[in-house]
Amino acid sequence: MVTPNMVTPNRFIRLLGCGVAAAALALPGLTTAKPATAQTTTNGAAMTTQAEAAPLIPRDALFGNPTRAAGQISPNGEWLSWLAPRDGVLNIWIAPAGNPDAARAMTSATDRPIRQHFWSPDSRAVMYIQDKGGDENYLLYRVDVTSGEETTVTPFENTRIEIVGSSNTIKDKLLLGINNRDPQWHDVHLLDLATGELTLVLENNAYAGFMADDSLTLRMAMQQNEAGGTDYFRVEDGTVEGEPFETTDMEDSLTTAPAGYTTDGDTLYWIDSRGRNTAALFAQDTATGERRLIAEDDKADIGNTLRDPQTGEIEAYAVNYLKTEWTATDPATRASLGWLGERLDGEFGINSRTDDDSVWIIWNDPLTKPTATYIYDRKAQTLSPFYVSRPELEGMPLQPMHGIEIASRDGLTLPSYLTLPPGSDADGDARPDSPVPMVLLVHGGPWARDGYGFNSIHQMLANRGYGVLSVNFRGSTGFGKDFLNAANKQWGLKMHDDLIDAVDWAVDQGIAQADKVAIMGGSYGGYATLAGLTFTPETFACGVDIVGPSNLETLLSTIPPYWAPMVKIFHERMGDPGTEEGRALLQAASPLYKADRITKPLLIAQGANDPRVKQAESDQIVGAMKSAGIPVTYVLYPDEGHGFAKPANNIAFFAIAENFLAECIGGRAEPLGDALESSSAQIIEGDEYVKGMEAAAGG
Structure with missing residues (x-):
């Protein structure tokens, strides 16, 4: 059985509530x-x-540090990376893919652990985000693989960055949302990974988020509407159109969202509950607007998708009711998942993949044994141990x-x-x-x-x-x-x-x-x-x-400024402190x-x-x-x-x-x-x- 780490590389998730379980x-x-x-x-x-x-x-x-965690492989397949303690604090380590024992630490955090990292599309650097003392003002950092030089990509104070877009074909650029001008709004910038230069793409004073295609062209802006739902606007030549091309009411606002474009930009995927109960997976022709149903389930929403690294087309999708079940739509992916399923007990999923899709980093949760991570060579049909996160268990x-x-x-x-x-x-x-x-x-x-x-x-x-x-x-x-x-x-x-x-x-x-x-x-x-x-x-x-x-009144009055564009959803789902009825509801609760x-x-x-x-x-x-x-x-x-x-x-x-x-x-x-x-x-x-x-x- 395959579990939810199989996600689109460009996927960006915004938590709407106090979401730490x-x-x-x-x-x-x-x-x-x-x-x-x-x-x-x-x-x-x-x-x-x-x-x-x-x-x-x-x-x-x-609850202490893992021995290793969050294993990745660089897009070009040359490097392995992971998180492991250095002087008792989690840092990023790398090694040549052909010699995992030749490991070296790439970062030197001494206080707050680094808890997630990713590779730059060009495989020349490992990158991570970090805040200060849990304030969730995440800045972006880059560490050059060759020189080991570490730079702060977004050297701003009281700023929270978002990844708006990355590309499988444009390897030296990223699109970032940065709220250093106004904490309520994330302006979109193009980051040159080689020089660190940030170029303003769109000054934002109205939108809660954006989506780009593989050419790093902004294609969509999202804005909360008066009903507590979301309006989706096309972006043409850097300008947001005046009328939405798709919209949701409040009842669909947390169960409907775009799931990304194919590499050629011709198809936009949606996970969509409009006109139904559980969210289904649709493909929409971006030129005609025509929609095609790909998958649905009566008991649970379609969750994550597995996408082809080159074409961006969906190869598999997940449904998670009591357990996660994956269904492959691509024959080669189906064969690989079946091969892994015959060899791994319990749950497994994909942490990372190479651009040519020949090597996967697989995590495996046997449920009553410590989680292990493997290197899966799809061409050679080999599954090599990478590490066990908690061997002490x-x-x-x-x-x-x-x-x-x-x-x-x-x-x-x-x-x-x-x-x-x-x-x-x-x-x-x-x-x-x-x-x-x-x-x-x-x-x-x-x-x-x-x-x-x-x-x-x-x-x-x-x-x-x-x-x-x-x-x-x-x-x-x-x-x-x-x-x-x-x-x-x-x-x-x-x-x-x-x-x-x-x-x-x-x-x-x-x-x-x-x-x-x-x-x-x-x-x-x-x-x-x-x-x-x-x-x-x-x-x-x-x-x-x-x-x-x-x-709940003071909770809503002190939300972070970057949540303000979405505050209507809190009022509709919890109670509006601006109305007598809403205040009474919040006080009673x-x-x-x-x-x-x-x-x-x-x-x-x-x-x-x-x-x-x-x-x-x-x-x-x-x-x-x-x-x-x-x-x-x-x-x-x-x-x-x-x-x-x-x-x-x-x-x-x-x-x-x-x-x-x-x-x-x-x-x-x-x-x-x-x-x-x-x-x-x-x-x-x-x-x-x-x-x-x-x-x-x-x-």
Whole structure:
């Protein structure tokens, strides 16, 4: 089975909401994984003998640096590249494709890890984007392969760049969107990769985004309309036409988007839900406007596509319901995917491809073994090991993830994922032999989704003795626009009901102990945690909120300026603070106003530089709880943003979280030890409520 890393090289994704899921807060681990010594707090919860006997997976092995990650091959096939630690910080490394052992570090980041990189189209440089302290003002950097010289391509302050276009035929240029003139708007510039010169192509004062063809000619501009949908305008000779050639209403705004042009510019692909529920894949003739249906699915949207590197034509497409299924439309691609499927267990996908499509970099997630990456030579039909990202997890008791369907009280089907503690499910039927403590792990977005595969948070929590349930509640993406739009203006209402229904289901099925269910999540998942402890205070035994908003009015009033062109979608889907009705809706859905109803332990973690969910969102609910005499534990990271990028900070957070949960719902925990010493964690409130934290914090 092939999974979603097979994407169009030019694809650009803009997140419309606070889209960091809890699982995305963690980077894979790099240590020698020796079974850790556990402390167990039963607190009335019965753990299985098998779960207690399973080796404790060290936090470092799950949330520290990977040994290697993000493997790529240069477009010309001459170089391999990857991310790996250099003096403890993730940096970019390269090696000749014919001699992977001759590796050298190309960057020298000493503080914030480099988390993604890509090759310049001409294969002469590796490039990456980086922000400062999690502020999401991403600048673009280039490192010359021959000289090793590193340059800042966009040397501006308080600027966020976007990749507007790259080309398979014009190797020495890129189109960039840069908002250094006005933070609300990204002007389009042509970057000369050889000289670093930036040439203004279009000054932008109206449009949320652009799309170019392979000739790096702007062909389309996007603008949010009054209905909360999107208008799509043709661009001719650098001028945006006055009337849109395509438009969507709000109901299709998150399920319809152009998916790129073929190299000759004659065909424009769309993933489109207009006039239907699930988004289908269409090809549109750019001259006549005629559209041709390529693929559709009744249960889920068409997701990613695999495109021919030379022609830009679609070779395969993906549908992701409980798992991702790929269908090849090109015979050679079908043969290659079939060949790989016969040799790889679990999930696999493509990280990178050469321009001639002869070599693929393949990742493989065996699900209960560490993820591995291979070099696949399509002509020679060879699959050569490249690296294992987490070799320290070899032999550790990793648990399978189960895809399940849960019914909501009003008849929706909620695609969900369950992981159980080791030894708790003797017959493998996704039901433990007896109920276990459970953590409801809620994804961010909310316009995002949980998916199938290795998840370091699932693995840690299951290893500590908990069932872990992740629910695609209404509003999650990928399951059709009806499911998505069922969440409109339902924050704290039906969206929350779905989570409660999932907990009730788990209790009814004998999976969870009713009095030992915790709720945990990041971003929207953090909001859901606060909502869970305020709106339904008797359902959960405790909560862990990671960068979650507490007041939806202040959340919307402090969105980053580059989101302003799309603000209508927030108002239509959450509530318009400019109207009395909208303000009332937002206030009613804000946990801040019900903070005095919190009766269960709460752990809050926040990045001080978060541009999406400002520190004030956590400060104000902590302040409200203190005023009401309600205990809370509050951890602040001064060098982080919307999630935790630095492994030391990640490890410190999960050290606190697992000890907090052990006290609350009775599982195992690796002792806190010195986990806080190398992190920036500041314990603002409540160090006395987590075992070992007073001593670790110097209290």
